[in-house]
Amino acid sequence: MATYEVPPWAADGERPPLAVRPLHLALAAFVATVPPFSPLFASLAAAPQYAAVEASFLFAFLVAAVLASIAVIVRALQARPRPWRRSRVTAVCVVAYLVGLGVFEALVFAGQPMPALALAAGIVAGAALPVLAAEWARAVEGPMASSLALCAFVAVLACFGSWMLALLPVEGVALAYGICALVGAAPVAVTARAGAPAVPVRRARQAVERLLSVTWLPLLGIAVFAFMVTVIAHSAFGVARASLVGGMLAALVVFAACFLWGKRPLLPWCYRVLVPVMAAVFVVLGSFPAGTFPKDASVVALYVFYIVLALIGCALLLAVVRARELPPNATVGLGVAVATAAALAGFVLSEVLAVTDDFGPWATVLTGAFVSVLLVFLGKTAWAELVSVPEDGAAPEEGAGAGERAGATPEAVAAEDLWTESTVQDALEARCAALAARFDLSPREAEILVFLARGFSPAYIAKELVLSVSTVRTHVRNIYRKLGIGKREELIHLVDGA
Incomplete structure (x- = not known):
């Protein structure tokens, strides 16, 4: 019997997985300004004092973000957390985040370097990041298909916008960066007033284990992506940053997976088909001789691979927030902690310890290691499904209900x-x-x-x-x-x- 291949949203009888709202545009502005992952942030490098204060600001920002994420997770997993005013705390964090980024922008145009003040600005902005990220997750949470489509939309908008704004003079870039930061942070102060009720946690350890059992592979992908974009900055054919071109291509790939080829459930299909295909494209292109077009394209393919992983991971976190198994602060805090800790490790290796001037050769090694982990995971999952005993009720018996057909799943x-x-x-x-x-x-x-x-x-x-x-x-x-x-x-x- 023939079966019809339908998009996941059509199989649900629902609207397509993405309905663009003004809030989504603000989210793209927020993503485009988060240091050190923001290409627009790196476009400030032409400012007079950027080189003198950038390292101090980023180091403090990442350390503060990691510590604040841990504090947010611990507090969210308390059995009886003390009550607090979410709207008030969120408003304070919005102000702190904007003040930190604003002070840094002022410092890069100052008459003399002030690394100590840059360090303080980094601490203030980094400490506010986990709360802002959690509020954004609450505001745009959704099922896996719609979350993945949303992440792709935000990625393509943030990458394309950053590419266009980077063409401006450095003063224009600074002005655009400040406006995007304001547009991206301000809405969460409003959405926090109508948030979902708190999720009670009875056993913190079991709760974390459940979260890691669902998210460990995407979190690993996010960590690898954060590490690589911190230590490597490539150009795509001499016209733009490879991360920008890779981000737009990765978003197009994810859109196709959501609207055309995605099977249900979508997440296992991404692991078994989409991610291995992206890795295979990078390996094939990277095998060509140096100086050829495929070899240059392999750099873009590398970023496509990592950004697809990051998009899947972010979408999964939004889906977990929607599931209400754990407090949103704990779920998002874990993602922010993993991403910023990996970025901090890359920053320390490249800027502080100066282990090597070129991390490019290590990109293939790290990619190979991740793909090896993925293959082991897929093999273990396939074997478990092969030898497992079917659960009671895994398939309806004959005559059990509507939609039944002999010989079909x-x-x-x-x-x-x-x-x-x-x-x-x-x-x-x-x-x-x-x-x-x-x-x-x-x-x-x-x-x-x-x-x-x-x-x-x-x-x-x-x-x-x-x-x-x-x-x-x-x-x-x-x-x-x-x-x-x-x-x-x-x-x-x-x-x-x-």
Whole structure:
């Protein structure tokens, strides 16, 4: 039987995964100004005192960001944290971040170098970064598909905007940088007033273990990306920074994955297809002789590879924030801590210790090491799926519900039925919504009920919603208890009769 390959958003019967809002434009401005990852920040190098104060500012910024991230994580994971006014704390952090960046901009045009003041400005701005990042994550959180599309949109806008603004004289770059910093930081002071309620944490250790079990590979990718962009600055064919060109190409690749080729669940597909393909492109291009076009293009391919990893990691963090398994501050704080710690390591090696003048040859070594870890992970995952015993309810039995076809997987069956018979999908969701209202299911339980009614297993639901399998099983048990049933067949009959 033929099956239809449909985009993930069409299979859900929802709108496309990205609906651009003004808030997203402000997020792109924020991303374009975060040192040391901002290409626009590096464009201030032509300023008179940049070389004298840049190292002090960046070192203090990264150290403060790492320590502040750790403090945010520890506080978020406390069983009974002391109450605090989010709006007030966020407003203070916005002011601190803008003051720190503003002082640095003033110092690069000062009459004489003032590294001590640059050090203080870096501490103030870096300490505010984790709170701003957490508030941005709260403001734009969403499912994996929409989060990945959003990250790609922000990346292409930030890279293209930075490329255009970098063509201005250094005074114009400084003015544009200050405006982008203000536009990117100010909105979170408003969004913090209407945030989601706090997520209680009973066992901090188990909570961190659940988070790492879902995010360790993307976090590793973010760390490698942060390290490499700190120690290596390449030009793409002599026309622009390789990071800018690579960022735009990576965004286009991710857009294609979200809208055209992405399978569900999207995250495992990215690991198994998208990331290995990007690594293979870099390896093939890098094997050509020096001085040839493919060899030069391999530098851009390297940045594409790392930025795709970073986009997947950022999207996953947004999806985890939406899942509400952990406090958003803990989730985002972990991501910021990993990224800034890796950037700090690269900064210390290249600027402080001056281990080598050219880290270029190490790029291939680091990429090979990461790909090796990825291959081991994929092999272990494939073997686990091969030898694992199918879970109860992993596939609907014959006659168990709508959308069933002999010889086809539940995922393929659901995709075909939802693509060809949208009215059936609407009816199924309506019946599930009626049951959820009648039996007082929580919003998350109502969402999982729809997946169960379609015949999906807890493992699949966990991958799709970016939850741990144990959390999904807990929700399933609660659903069965509230509905007064004990088996999948009873659930299907209950949904059919709703």
